Amino acid sequence: MKSAILIGLCTLAFLTPARADEPKQFADANAAYAAGNFEKARDGYEALVKAGQWNAALFYDLGNAWFRRGDMGQAILNYERALALDPQQAEARKNLHLTQERARTLQLSDDWTARVREYAEPETVAWMAAAAFWIGLFLIVLAFFARPRTGRAVLAAIALLLCGGGAFFLYTVETGNRGQDFAIIIGQNVPARVATADSASNILTLPAGSEVRLLSTRGDWSYAELPNDLRGWIPTNTVERVRL
Amino acid sequence: MPFPRRNRSLPLWIALAGAILVLLGASRSLRADDAKATAVLTDSETVIGQPVQMQIKVTGARGARPPGAIVVDGLDIRYSGQSQMIEGHNFSFSYSFVYTYTIMPERPGTFQIPPQRVAAGGKTLMTEALTLRVVDDGAGQADEDADEQTQSVPRGRLGFVDVVFGKTTAYVGEMIPVEVRIGFRSGLRVESLGESFTVAGQGFTTLNFTRPRETRQNIGGQSYQVLIFKTAIAAVRSGKFELPPVEITPGVLIPRLDRSRMPRDPFNDPFFQNFFNDPAFMPSERRELKLKSKGATIDVKPLPPNAPADFGGAVGFFQMETEAKPKSGEIGDPFTITTSITGRGNFDRVNAPVLADDQGWHKYPPTSKFDQDDDVGISGVKKFEMVLTPNESKKEIPALTFSFFDAAKERYVTLRSEAIPIQIAGGSAPSATPASAAASNAPAPGATPKAQAKPDDILYQIADWPGIGVAFVPIYARPIFWALQLFPLLALLALVGWKWRQARLGDRTARQRAKLQREAAELEKRLRKGSAPQQYYADATRAVQLKTALAENVNPNVVDADLAALAFHLDETMRRRLDTLFQKKDELHYSGGRNGHGEVSFEQQQEVTELIDQLRV
Numbered sequence: 001m002k003s004a005i006l007i008g009l010c011t012l013a014f015l016t017p018a019r020a021d022e023p024k025q026f027a028d029a030n031a032a033y034a035a036g037n038f039e040k041a042r043d044g045y046e047a048l049v050k051a052g053q054w055n056a057a058l059f060y061d062l063g064n065a066w067f068r069r070g071d072m073g074q075a076i077l078n079y080e081r082a083l084a085l086d087p088q089q090a091e092a093r094k095n096l097h098l099t100q101e102r103a104r105t106l107q108l109s110d111d112w113t114a115r116v117r118e119y120a121e122p123e124t125v126a127w128m129a130a131a132a133f134w135i136g137l138f139l140i141v142l143a144f145f146a147r148p149r150t151g152r153a154v155l156a157a158i159a160l161l162l163c164g165g166g167a168f169f170l171y172t173v174e175t176g177n178r179g180q181d182f183a184i185i186i187g188q189n190v191p192a193r194v195a196t197a198d199s200a201s202n203i204l205t206l207p208a209g210s211e212v213r214l215l216s217t218r219g220d221w222s223y224a225e226l227p228n229d230l231r232g233w234i235p236t237n238t239v240e241r242v243r244l
Numbered sequence: 245m246p247f248p249r250r251n252r253s254l255p256l257w258i259a260l261a262g263a264i265l266v267l268l269g270a271s272r273s274l275r276a277d278d279a280k281a282t283a284v285l286t287d288s289e290t291v292i293g294q295p296v297q298m299q300i301k302v303t304g305a306r307g308a309r310p311p312g313a314i315v316v317d318g319l320d321i322r323y324s325g326q327s328q329m330i331e332g333h334n335f336s337f338s339y340s341f342v343y344t345y346t347i348m349p350e351r352p353g354t355f356q357i358p359p360q361r362v363a364a365g366g367k368t369l370m371t372e373a374l375t376l377r378v379v380d381d382g383a384g385q386a387d388e389d390a391d392e393q394t395q396s397v398p399r400g401r402l403g404f405v406d407v408v409f410g411k412t413t414a415y416v417g418e419m420i421p422v423e424v425r426i427g428f429r430s431g432l433r434v435e436s437l438g439e440s441f442t443v444a445g446q447g448f449t450t451l452n453f454t455r456p457r458e459t460r461q462n463i464g465g466q467s468y469q470v471l472i473f474k475t476a477i478a479a480v481r482s483g484k485f486e487l488p489p490v491e492i493t494p495g496v497l498i499p500r501l502d503r504s505r506m507p508r509d510p511f512n513d514p515f516f517q518n519f520f521n522d523p524a525f526m527p528s529e530r531r532e533l534k535l536k537s538k539g540a541t542i543d544v545k546p547l548p549p550n551a552p553a554d555f556g557g558a559v560g561f562f563q564m565e566t567e568a569k570p571k572s573g574e575i576g577d578p579f580t581i582t583t584s585i586t587g588r589g590n591f592d593r594v595n596a597p598v599l600a601d602d603q604g605w606h607k608y609p610p611t612s613k614f615d616q617d618d619d620v621g622i623s624g625v626k627k628f629e630m631v632l633t634p635n636e637s638k639k640e641i642p643a644l645t646f647s648f649f650d651a652a653k654e655r656y657v658t659l660r661s662e663a664i665p666i667q668i669a670g671g672s673a674p675s676a677t678p679a680s681a682a683a684s685n686a687p688a689p690g691a692t693p694k695a696q697a698k699p700d701d702i703l704y705q706i707a708d709w710p711g712i713g714v715a716f717v718p719i720y721a722r723p724i725f726w727a728l729q730l731f732p733l734l735a736l737l738a739l740v741g742w743k744w745r746q747a748r749l750g751d752r753t754a755r756q757r758a759k760l761q762r763e764a765a766e767l768e769k770r771l772r773k774g775s776a777p778q779q780y781y782a783d784a785t786r787a788v789q790l791k792t793a794l795a796e797n798v799n800p801n802v803v804d805a806d807l808a809a810l811a812f813h814l815d816e817t818m819r820r821r822l823d824t825l826f827q828k829k830d831e832l833h834y835s836g837g838r839n840g841h842g843e844v845s846f847e848q849q850q851e852v853t854e855l856i857d858q859l860r861v
Binding site for chain 1: 700703710717718
């Protein structure tokens, strides 16, 4: 019995990827940053990102490294990624605002979900909606086996309505300006055009770090929702989605 | 009174005889006449593009074969058709065949149409030679009736194309209005204008042509239908440019003017004259015209040096108006500046005005909208909307400047708006520091946050490695979220199972109670009827047990007199009567079936019934 457990633990240890190096890599990159070697620091952080070791702190530090390198588009992109992973990270929010001001970026307009997000992040809403769903179902079961049923049925309806409202909020957030297609311009003064050609008329010039929402892609061009409620085509290689 | 029969038949006889004589005469005349061929022109003089007809008339033969292709350099001669005539004179009749050809002159000159060979009646006949004079169309001569813009239009042409440039000397970028006039002689039907055309070549930008305006003009006594296209061109570099002529090949329908068809108006009616002279009802011929304008020379001068810093290439004459909204706000609030630039010039090079002093302001790229007030798009209003946000307290929105080159005055002009007073609440914002300059201010890893960060610089690095990575997918798209939903699902299933079991148990108890109630009711009926003592007391005891069981929710078989008395809170008298009842039942049950009286007396029945009735909770 003991030998079987031992074999199982060994197998688990073999299958689990080694993670001992990552704190060291992170510390090395931080040391490079502190020494003013921002390029080396950026490369160190990028290596961790490529390894899939994503967390808000890593993207925040990477954003700082890009900022020091003077690339505001990449800096804003990584601050946004840090906030996507941890919306409560105050440092990333502060640095994002500062960088946006420096880069004079254009931003997408906020919808009604922005006001809700001031009180509850989508993750919290998801848990609340799930809880409301189950409470509603429990109340329905109890109402079914009890008399009178009216009180419990009303409570169940309220709970399910709350659940539906939460689901609608999550759907709107996911498909909205800051959802899965939220992207940041990483090129410098990228022209958004009316058609997929360099000679097409310019709708809006987007400074690096500006926010867009990608709608579709055709060849080397992406059709995007732009600030000022405009839409246009931008070169795909000048924009990157916030979500990896 | 009827006419005599002989008088009625006489004219018929005379008519028959006349007809025979006519036929005999005709046959004799056909044999007698010699076949001959003649050729005539409907006009011996015409102009280029105006067709005339040639008729070859063969007389004295029953049939003829007309000449095939007639080739004359400078004339386009095509066979149009044939007609047949019978002519009679003193009972002498002759047949004539007329073969018609349409001749379209292609160039001016005097042309000889050679004698044509016609085969008729087994002989070969020759027509005489004809001379057609095609009048020179007067190219290069000024037309006294034409207006100034169509002086180059030659007289007598079927159509013309003329390009009129607004000016022949201009500056780089200056818009030159261009008018292309394409005319067709009245009566021609234009099917198409052929391929598209351009008025300027390399070195020029050209605006889109407007939709053509149609008008009618009298040039050299000839009415023309004229299509006028407008555009504007602008040179992109200086120099002397030879602009090529505009060439078009429109397809037109030219009516055939067959004057021999209607030699006389049979009705002498103006209506029929107009009807038959309407080109729409005339037979026509499709033809592709080759129209070509004259070339032009444009002298383009370079813009003078020392242009203002904000000059973006606008050439023309412009005026500027500016307004701002709102007039008050806080630091960071957006102020929208709307600038209207009105005038005439190359609006595609009219850029947004710039702030004379943008210190302390965030500027966002402006949007623009152009509303033209002419056909071409070189006159109108271009509106710019620019959003500014103050970084610090400001008292006014600074002046905006816009520079252009005034081609008429041949100098640069800078328009400057007035500063717009505003009110901004809040203190002053810190000035920006370049990103690179802040590099040395970065704290060491793990340093205490905020204390070392400058207000206008980014914050410190996070030194602690947070460990396990996370995904960007939202929580509800992760497996863990749905795995956790299994717990409330299992709890819900457990609740459903428990409730369902409870419901089933409740149903069984209810059924048992109903059964006991039915048995008790049956026993009470039997007790009222009376029976043998053994049975009667057994039933009475069972009735007590059932009532007690229903009241106490216990098994009726375990109920005895004490339990029943306790359940119904009976007094001592009633308790003794219950004991007596249970003892009597036992006595009768265990002492043999026939012990005791034969029947239970009425008083005993009443006493038992009364006792059972009093068993109430």
